[in-house]
Amino acid sequence: METIGSAARYPSPLRYPGGKGKVANFLKLLIVQNDLSGIDYVEPYAGGASVALTLLFEDYVSNAHINDLNPGVYQFWRLAIDDPDVLCRRIRAADLTLDEWRRQKRIYADADTAPEDLAFATFFLNRTNRSGIISRGGVIGGNDQTGDWKIDARFNKASLCARILKIARFAPRLTVTNHDAVTLLKANASRAGAALHYLDPPYYLKGSRLYDNFYSHDDHLAVSGTVRSMKGPWVVSYDADPEILSMYPGCESMRYILGYSASKSPNGTEVMFFSEDLVVPDVSSPAGIASSTVDAAKVAATLF
Structure with missing residues (x-):
């Protein structure tokens, strides 16, 4: 059960499935060791945007650009930044029942749903579905609500509103867009070196089971070709499928184990690829790095 703390x-x-937030300290370390503090930061596949928010809140980056092709996710971020009080009022008034869950599913699926209603339906389903899977996920606790965890297990209203209100305080430094990732990357190509891009595309093997917007083989190839042609610093993380490994020839990479909440297997092998201009931190895995490691790197950076 989540708490206010x-x-x-x-x-x-x-x-969001995938545990992206677990690599936030690694991105901090990479920023410090590459003397990139204060750089702008772009996440073309923002989802929960946990890395972007962490880097922004702790002033590792000056501005954060979060982008997501999913209309509901985009509308959620838009509402959280533009009108957080409205969003929080709806959260506090939410009826955490199966009847409401079914109603929000209908609202989410309706192509004519108004932006504010779509934003809230996306949020409601994300917080009440297993592993946060919005359209394909089942409700926490099941339709009979007999398990140890019920529909409200991940819906601590006070904690969620506190997070949203904190995000709103950083609104002047946040940009939210609803573009195709490749389109966004191509548009940013003229800003080479001006921003650090971190891409966490849909998984190659399991994307169709986890996300509304998933990729074909050719889509993954398009991402690879576009990002490898960029001149600025970038990092890409993926499931370590042989097909993905073949799409980033010559790129420095790191393979590691990451815990999954949305899979029958508790762990999966992932891979990170890095642009050639980056010094890659010498760690065994980008997941689970202690804050003390980052702090030590910051101290070392001031000595040189």
């Missing part, structure tokens, strides 16, 4: 531990009000 979890607002400090989890910067994002959204839950």
Whole structure:
């Protein structure tokens, strides 16, 4: 069960499969060791945007650009930044029942849903579905609500509103867009070197089971070709499928184990690829790096 104090531990009000937030300290380390502090930061596949928010809240980056092709996710971020009080009023008034869950599913699926209603339906389903899977996920506790965890297990209203109100305080430094990732990357190509891009595309093998917007083989190839042609610093993380490994020839990479909440297997092998201009931190895994390691790197950076 989440507590009010979890607002400090989890910067994002959204839950997302894949555990991207576990690599936030690695991105901090990379920024420090490459003397990139204060750079702008772009996440073309923002989802829960936990890394972007962490880097922004702790002033590792000056501005953060979060982008997501999913209309509901985009509308959620838009509402959280533009009108957080409205969003929080709806959260506090939410009826955490199966009847409401079914109603929000209908609202989410309706192509004519108004932006504010779509934003809230996306949020409601993300917080009440298993592993935060919005359209394909089942409700926490099941339709009979007989398990140890019920529909409200991940819906601590006070904690969630605290996170949203904190995000709103950083609104002048946040940009939210609803573009195709490749289109966004191509548009940013003229800003080479002006921003650090971190891409966490849909998984190659399991994307169709986890996300509304998933990729074909050719889509993954398009991402690879576009990002490898960029001149600025970038990092890409993926499931370590042989097909993905073949798409980033010659790129420095790191393979590691990451815990999954949305899979029958508790762990999966992932891979990170890095642009050639980056010094890659010498760690065994980008996941689970202690804050003390980052602090030590910051101290070392001031000595040289």
